[in-house]
Each structure stands twice: as C-alpha cells, then as structure tokens.
Amino acid sequence: MEPWVADLLAWYRSRERPMPWRGHPDPYAVWVSEIMLQQTQVETVRPYFARFLAAFPTVADLATADDEPLLKAWEGLGYYTRARNLRKAAQRLVAEHGGALPRTAEGLRALPGIGDYTAAAVASICFGEPVPVVDGNVARVFARRNLLGGDFRKPAPRRALADWLSPHIAACGDPAAFNQAMMDLGAQVCTPRGPRCGVCPLRPGCRAAARGLQADFPAPPPAKALPERTGTALILCDAQGRLLLAKHPGERLLAGFWELPAPERLPFRVRARRVGTYRQTFTHFRLTLDIRAAKPLADSPTLPEGFRWADDPAALPLTTATRKILAAHPPA
Numbered sequence: 001m002e003p004w005v006a007d008l009l010a011w012y013r014s015r016e017r018p019m020p021w022r023g024h025p026d027p028y029a030v031w032v033s034e035i036m037l038q039q040t041q042v043e044t045v046r047p048y049f050a051r052f053l054a055a056f057p058t059v060a061d062l063a064t065a066d067d068e069p070l071l072k073a074w075e076g077l078g079y080y081t082r083a084r085n086l087r088k089a090a091q092r093l094v095a096e097h098g099g100a101l102p103r104t105a106e107g108l109r110a111l112p113g114i115g116d117y118t119a120a121a122v123a124s125i126c127f128g129e130p131v132p133v134v135d136g137n138v139a140r141v142f143a144r145r146n147l148l149g150g151d152f153r154k155p156a157p158r159r160a161l162a163d164w165l166s167p168h169i170a171a172c173g174d175p176a177a178f179n180q181a182m183m184d185l186g187a188q189v190c191t192p193r194g195p196r197c198g199v200c201p202l203r204p205g206c207r208a209a210a211r212g213l214q215a216d217f218p219a220p221p222p223a224k225a226l227p228e229r230t231g232t233a234l235i236l237c238d239a240q241g242r243l244l245l246a247k248h249p250g251e252r253l254l255a256g257f258w259e260l261p262a263p264e265r266l267p268f269r270v271r272a273r274r275v276g277t278y279r280q281t282f283t284h285f286r287l288t289l290d291i292r293a294a295k296p297l298a299d300s301p302t303l304p305e306g307f308r309w310a311d312d313p314a315a316l317p318l319t320t321a322t323r324k325i326l327a328a329h330p331p332a
C-alpha cells in the first residue's frame with residue numbers, strides 16, 4: 001500500500017462521519033441510501049432514508065409497493081425516476097435473484113437506475129469488491145493531486161482515473177473505507193472552492209497544493225459553442241449631422257433602448273461602406289455586426305415610428321453594442 005493510501009485510510013478512520021447507512025448490515029439499505037444520495041446532500045437524505053426503510057423494510061416490500069406510497073415516501077426528494085427505478089430493480093431482484101443484491105459491480109450495473117458510481121459504491125461497501133468510485137468529487141481530488149487535465153464529465157477520463165485507482169484500492173485491504181474516504185474527502189476537504197489543504201491527508205503528495213494550482217484543476221469545462229448571429233449596423237447621419245437611431249425591437253430586457261438601425265429595417269435607400277466589425281458574446285448567442293457608414297440617397301427621408309434623428313445620441317439610453325460602436329466609430 002502506498003503511503004498516501006495509508007494516510008487516507010487513517011484520516012477516514014479518525015473522523016468517520018456517522019451516517020445511518022454507514023455500517024448498516026443490510027445491502028438493501030446501503031443501495032437505497034446510495035440512490036438517494038445521487039444529486040442530493042447527506043443532510044437532506046437522512047430523514048428520507050429512515051422513512052423509506054420504515055415504509056419498505058425489505059426488497060420484497062419495495063417490489064410490491066404501490067405508486068402512491070412509493071412516491072409519498074420520496075416526496076420532496078426530487079428526481080422521481082429514482083424511486084420508480086428502485087422499485088423496478090427490486091422486482092428484478094425478487095424475480096431473478098431471490099430478493100438478494102448481486103455481489104459485484106458488474107451484476108449491480110445490470111439493474112435499473114444503477115450506474116458505475118452506485119454499482120462501485122454498493123459492491124465495495126457491502127461486499128468488499130475493490131472497485132473505485134469515480135464521480136465529480138473524486139475526479140477533482142485526483143485532478144489536483146496528480147495534476148490531471150481532461151474533462152471529467154466525459155467517460156474516457158473517468159475510466160482512466162478508475163484504472164489508475166484500481167490497483168490502489170485492491171492493495172489497501174479495505175475497499176469500503178477507501179471509497180467512503182474518497183467520498184468524504186471530495187465533499188468536505190478538497191472542495192471546488194477553497195480546498196482545505198491544511199487538513200488534507202493527501203497534502204504531502206499533492207502537486208497542485210505544492211505549486212498553488214488548486215484553482216486551475218480540474219480544468220474548467222470548455223466554453224459552450226454558442227449559436228452565431230450576424231447582422232449589419234448603420235452609422236447614418238442626415239445633412240444636419242444628426243444620427244439615425246431605431247428603438248430596439250425586443251420587448252424584454254432591451255425594451256426602450258435605442259440602437260443603430262439595420263438596413264433591412266429602413267424604409268428608404270442608402271449608400272453605405274463598411275468601416276469595421278463589432279463582436280459581442282451574450283449568454284445565449286454570439287453576435288457579429290458589420291459596421292457601415294451610410295448616407296441616405298434622398299435628402300430628407302421621412303421616418304416611420306420607432307426611428308428618430310438624434311442630435312445628442314449620448315443623452316439617450318443606448319444598447320451596449322451601439323454605445324461601443326459609436327465610441328469606436330464616431331459619426332462623421
């Protein structure tokens with residue numbers, strides 16, 4: 001066993017968090033707890049766990065549960081598919097396994113609602129199988145300790161980490177403690193922000209802590225590819241040097257703001273030449289505007305509603321794009 005594994009286990013044993021499902025003799029109870037803990041905090045799960053086991057004390061009770069009491073017992077915990085899958089799995093266990101849980105991660109994974117993480121958790125905690133749990137918390141710990149790149153929401157880097165952890169959990173002699181230590185460490189010490197390196201058992205070998213790189217690992221997920229929108233904005237002045245502005249057509253956030261008009265909104269013809277490009281990233285899209293300086297072909301075109309000639313555009317509420325474009329390309 002490597003020293004960091006010994007440190008991890010010693011740390012876990014010295015401060016084991018009491019939880020009603022930890023050390024529970026019934027694999028069914030551990031399975032229920034692990035399903036409840038998916039997407040839900042430990043403190044939220046505690047009362048639900050007790051109520052659920054009181055309502056459905058055995059796999060056979062759960063297998064024959066009616067919808068209403070089942071959903072009532074889950075009410076407020078959210079993600080109700082979890083409860084339905086638990087019952088489906090219980091029915092399979094009764095029909096195919098005499099009501100007992102499979103003793104390996106592979107066997108558990110074949111049941112509805114059980115993925116890699118839950119299968120590894122139940123198999124290691126209940127049956128001592130040396131299969132590592134790898135979720136976002138565990139990935140964060142090792143991305144930092146070992147300075148690993150990669151996007152751990154994807155299966156390949158998770159599998160690679162599980163492969164790296166496998167010989168360590170196999171050699172440690174206590175897979176249940178190893179995995180539960182990893183869960184606790186990720187949830188309580190190596191937290192996303194402000195990791196508590198001073199009390200961390202992995203501190204001696206942690207490369208991120210040694211180099212002050214905790215905030216850089218794991219690498220932030222790549223920026224989402226946003227849809228692109230393009231358009232044209234006209235900087236168009238009349239003979240008196242007044243700038244043409246249009247009311248923003250949107251009804252919500254930008255209602256009431258003025259902006260440079262797009263040529264397709266104009267009721268008259270113009271002569272225009274390109275003077276630049278403007279780019280802005282919004283939450284839901286990226287905008288690229290062609291900026292054109294323009295002159296109306298007719299002398300005094302009539303403006304429809306929603307347009308105005310502005311002597312002093314800066315005095316009006318302008319959209320950010322228009323403000324920045326005018327700062328970069330002052331109307332001639």
Ligand code: SF4
Binds near residue numbers: 195197203
């Ligand atoms: S030393 Fe700090 S960064 Fe490294 S594993 Fe521990 S808590 Fe995380």
